[in-house]
Amino acid sequence: MSRAAEESNRRMLRARDAMDRGYAQPLDVPALARIAHVSQAHFTRTFRATFGETPHRYLQRRRVERAMFLLRETDRSVTDICFQVGFGSPGTFSRTFRDIVGLSPRSYRRAAVTAPVPTCFTMAWTRPNG
Amino acid sequence: MFTAITHSQIYVLDQDEALDFYVGKLDLEVNTDVSLGFMRWLTVNVPGHPDRQILLEKPGPPALSEETAEQVRELLTKGAMGGHLIFTTDDCRKTYEKLLGRGVEFTEEPTERPYGIDCGLRDPFGNSIRFTQPKE
Numbered sequence: 001m002s003r004a005a006e007e008s009n010r011r012m013l014r015a016r017d018a019m020d021r022g023y024a025q026p027l028d029v030p031a032l033a034r035i036a037h038v039s040q041a042h043f044t045r046t047f048r049a050t051f052g053e054t055p056h057r058y059l060q061r062r063r064v065e066r067a068m069f070l071l072r073e074t075d076r077s078v079t080d081i082c083f084q085v086g087f088g089s090p091g092t093f094s095r096t097f098r099d100i101v102g103l104s105p106r107s108y109r110r111a112a113v114t115a116p117v118p119t120c121f122t123m124a125w126t127r128p129n130g
Numbered sequence: 131m132f133t134a135i136t137h138s139q140i141y142v143l144d145q146d147e148a149l150d151f152y153v154g155k156l157d158l159e160v161n162t163d164v165s166l167g168f169m170r171w172l173t174v175n176v177p178g179h180p181d182r183q184i185l186l187e188k189p190g191p192p193a194l195s196e197e198t199a200e201q202v203r204e205l206l207t208k209g210a211m212g213g214h215l216i217f218t219t220d221d222c223r224k225t226y227e228k229l230l231g232r233g234v235e236f237t238e239e240p241t242e243r244p245y246g247i248d249c250g251l252r253d254p255f256g257n258s259i260r261f262t263q264p265k266e
Contacts, residue, residue: 006204016209
């Protein structure tokens, strides 16, 4: 492992942090590649090699994890939550949510329990594997 | 049985850079900075609380082989080494603004939680840090 690889890891982590922070924004590969200071061509491949999934999939899981949080902790409507976490349409949201969690947003809400632990851990550990 | 936690440890890539961050930016104070010859024992604490120290340890020989140290560095820079620190603050938003002004980059803005207000950031190496202002 060279210093160059460590630097690459840190850049990819920076882009991943940007997704954790700005999940509700329209984040695309060009924007993320700029944050990581690498070319678009390198970005997706390097991100996948570093974290084991594509940036798109990571962002989807982050958005679904936030949606799970809002379904658990708030009374907001499923449609509101869909847009609030950055999905473009309720159809895409429901499909992606079910695909990753295995339940519809409404079924998840009925079954959910609150976890009394700091957010950094719920963010990492209640994010579904999908 | 036990009465306190006195030392916790996180890995850093560079101890001088760690001091710039933890002392220069976060305002922690150096507790102990001493060379043992083969390693630099460097601990910091929250000002006024020297009873709880954080060891800023650089992975490498003789504690770890070069090869293992490289694996640790790789995990650290991926944000996968653990190394979580959670600090209490009396004013999360004020602390956030102050650190933003010092060029600290956050992973999460101050947000209301069931347990208080908190925000998140990373140290320059990949360790995850939070500040929590507990609910009254």
